[in-house]
Amino acid sequence: MSFALREGRPFPLGATWDGSGTNFAIFSAHARKVELCLFDARGRREIARVALPEYTHEVxxxxxxxxxxxxxxxxxxxxxxxxxxxxxxxxxxxxxxxYALMLQGEVVWHDAVFGYRMGNARADLSFDRRDSAFVMPKCVVVDPAVTWGPDYPPNIPWPETIIYEAHVKGMTAQNAAIPDRVRGSFAALADPRAIEHLVTLGVTAIELMPTQAFFDDRYLIEKGLTNYWGYNTIGFFAPATRYISPGGGVHEFKLMVRRLHEAGIEVILDVVYNHTAEGNHLGPTLSFKGIDNASYYMLGDDPRYYYDTTGCGNTVNLGHQRVLQMVMDSLRYWVEACHVDGFRFDLATSLGRDRQGFNANAVFLDAVRQDPVLSRVKLIAEPWDTGHEGYQLGNFPPGWAEWNDQYRDTVRSYWKGDAGELPGLASQLLGSAGHFDRRGRRPWASVNFITAHDGFTLADTVSYNDKHNAANEEGNRDGHSDNRSWNCGEEGPTEDAEVLDLRDRMRRAMMGTLLISQGTPMLLMGDEVGRSQGGNNNAYCQDNAMNWLKLEGLEPRDAAFLDFTRRLIALRRSRPLLRHPSFLHKAAVGEEPVEVRWLRPDGEEMEPDDWHNPAARTLGLLIRNKPALLALFNSHFEEVPFSLPVRGRGWGLLLDTAAGRVPERPVPQRAAGFVVPPRTLLVLEETE
Incomplete structure (x- = not known):
């Protein structure tokens, strides 16, 4: 088949349909020739191969x-x-x-996808001459036009934001209200019956685990497993084909965004720009490695090998102008063409690296900060990677929020009953100012979480002392061993009523702590209904009920916890003092100052020695405003008498995690003989 090939233009990059034909443009600084291959509708037969005729500015x-x-x-x-x-x-x-906007098919793992001869004694120095087309997915020319209608982004202010970390398939795979044929897809998540749960829960944003095109790792396929989480990206513009329903297309993603927006929920994408699915020097040749390896990746002192700060074999070279352009174009595409509201950047420290280490003014971070589109959306960093000095919590520039793993560890340790946690708890409750109160940053910069996709669920945090990852077939060596968890007396499932009651009390205390803390709270999908992974704290390869949300047929305990969580979120949203826009120790212009006092059980202010008393596990936080709020924390096994401050007015109960109570209006309390039950958080409000 012959085609009338013209010179076209070097921009925009990718395959661009203009209503008459398609312009193809691809960057490669070191190539000698680039051939465009066209395939039949099933992707099985190459019907034409033409050399791109022009080379302009390395395009x-x-x-x-x-x-x-x-x-x-x-x-x-x-x-x-x-x-x-x-x-x-x-x-x-x-x-x-x-720049492909859509892919058809998946990689079928075969030795032909490797650029070298597998098994050859010279390893990647050898050369493989087999054609890989028969096992490769194909790119699709897309007409990006879509009628959005009146799509209005919710534009939720950061202090009002409550994030729900979720998985496209996990959210709907077990939802009996959604037709079988679309469950697990973007179309399913666009279904009002799926969105209803988010609305009634009260969250304001859904943070979706990777939805850009990714492939399952070969070693997982050979074990009968999959890369369920999706942190293995290969297409930064294309949606993952596994989330497109049968007969559907690229516009399903856009429909999902619009439906979520109609419900008042923002869409945040978890994106992986730090590495790709091509792995190290022994990895497959799928895209960048064969287009221009020396440009797209950071190479080591010996350029045969990669400079790897991600633990995944390679690091994307954002110091190269064309690679930086690709990532910036990708981000703008998802915002402008797909209307997403923000991004969570996996291993974001790698995005701010140069050869000397992390730099808050690195080219990518500066580019995002000045970009008129991206600087206005929500930007969340995972502030670490595996490289030297990779832990950078609090060091990202203004405009960024960051996952705060120290919040997770401190809150878990405190409620577990560990000694010496009061100073850390106090810091985390007030937005971790020691990390974030700089350069005009606000408390919302701390994304507070107790659980995330990586690690135990909330139910497992109170049910297991140790990880149980045998299903991953890695000899239980994968996943963290430091989980700050406690099984409450018995490992795993139990019918012991006392153990179950204690676990319920513990998870209510932790969820309560999360939702009254200054900063941006993030809930993990399913924690509100007791989702368990059976003690697996690294369920990245488990595409099954272990990772799926189930809302039907809940146990009474879990149904009660769902109602408790909804009421907690409503409490947070009804009390501006729990989501203050400024750090409480410093008032912004036009704000009334807020006084914070830390109290001992006798009602007196904490002294320096009190903070370092290893036996101290009870703390009061008094936020003096109109009206004042008082939070009382007790991680002891016993109840603790607490003297309520006398301010000429009374106190009404807003939250009792021991009883699971979040009353609709404050319940008056007697000051005399007031006690805080064991393993309990109480919140009171000053009343008439």
């Missing part, structure tokens, strides 16, 4: 007037195969367009 480009939306394509890139020099061109390998 290869051409225009085909005959090519329409739906056309499948890929690239073959010619150049030197010199791994010792960081060059890994192999035209026998069909490559994914970095």
């Amino acid at each position: 290869w480009h051409g225009y085909l007037p005959e090519v329409r939306p739906g056309q499948l394509y890929g690239y073959r890139v010619h150049g030197p195969y010199e791994p010792q020099a960081g060059l890994r061109f192999n035209p026998n390998k069909l490559l994914i367009d970095p």
Whole structure:
């Protein structure tokens, strides 16, 4: 088949349908020739192969007037195969367009996807001549036009934000109200019956685990497992095909966003720009490695190997202008074309690195900060990676929020009953000012969480002392061993009523702490209904009920906890003092100052020695405002008498985690003989 190929334009990058034909443009600084390969509708037969005729500013480009939306394509890139020099061109390998807006099919693992001869004694210094097209997914030319209608982003202010970390498939795979054929897809999550749970729960944003195109790792497939979490991205513009329902298309994602917006819920994407699915020097050749390895990746002192700060084999080279452009274009695409409201950046320290280490003014962080589109959406950093000095909590620039793992560890340790946790608890309750009160940053910069996808669920945090990861088939060696968890007296499932009651009390205390703390709270999908992973704290490869949300047929305890969590969220949203826009120790312009006092059980202020008393596990937090709030924490096994402050007015109970009470209006309390039950958080409000 012949095509009338024209020179086209070097911009925009990718395959761009203009209503008449399609312009193809791809960056490669070191290639000698780039061939565009077109495939039949099933992606099985290559129907044409044409060399892109022009090379402008290191961009290869051409225009085909005959090519329409739906056309499948890929690239073959010619150049030197010199791994010792960081060059890994192999035209026998069909490559994914970095700017592809949609993919068809998945990688079928076969030795042909590797640029070198598997099993050869020279390893990646050898060269494989097999064509990989028969096992590679194909890129799809897409007409991006969509009628959005009146889509209005909710624009929830940061202090009002409550995040729900979720998984597209996990949210709907077991939802009996949604038709079988679409469960687990973007279309299912767009269903009002799925969104209803988020609305009634009261969260304001859903943070979706990776939805950009990713593949299952070969070693997982060989074990009969999958990369369920999706932190293995290969297409920064394309949605993961596994989340598109049968017969659906790329616009399903946009429908999902619109429906969530209609419900007042923002959409935040968990994105992985720090590494790709191509792994280390022995990994497959799927896209970037074969297009221009030396440009797309950071190479080591020996350019045969990668400079890896991610633990995943490679690190994306954001110091290169074209790679930086790709990531910025990708982010803007998801905001402008797909209307998402923000991003959570996996291993974000790697995005702020240069050869000397992390830099808060690194090129990517500066580029995002000045960008007129991206600077206005929510930006959340996972502030660590696996490289030297990779832990950077609190060091990201203004405008960023950060996952605060110290909040998680401190709150878990405190309620577990560990000694010496009061100073840390006090800091975390007030937005971790020691980390974030700099350069005009606000308490919302601390994304507080007790659980996340990585680690125990809330139910497992109070049910297991140790990880139980045998299902991952790694000999229980994977996952953290320091979980700050406590099984409350018996490991795993039990019918002991006392143990179950204690577990309920513990999870209510932790959820209560999360939702009264200054900062941005984040809940893990299913914690509100007691979802358990059976003690697996690294369930990244478990695409089954272990990771799926179940809302039907809840145990009475879990149904009660769901109602408790809803009431807690409503309490937070009804009391501005629990989500103050400024750090409480410093008032912003136009704000009344807020006085904070830390109290001992005798009602007197904490003294320096009190903070360092290892036996002290009871603390009062008095926030003096109109009206004042008083939070009382007791992680002892016994009840503790507490003298309530006398201010000429009374106190009404807003929250009792021991009883699971969140009354609709404050319940008057007697000051005399007041006690805080064991393992309990109480919140009181000053009343007439």
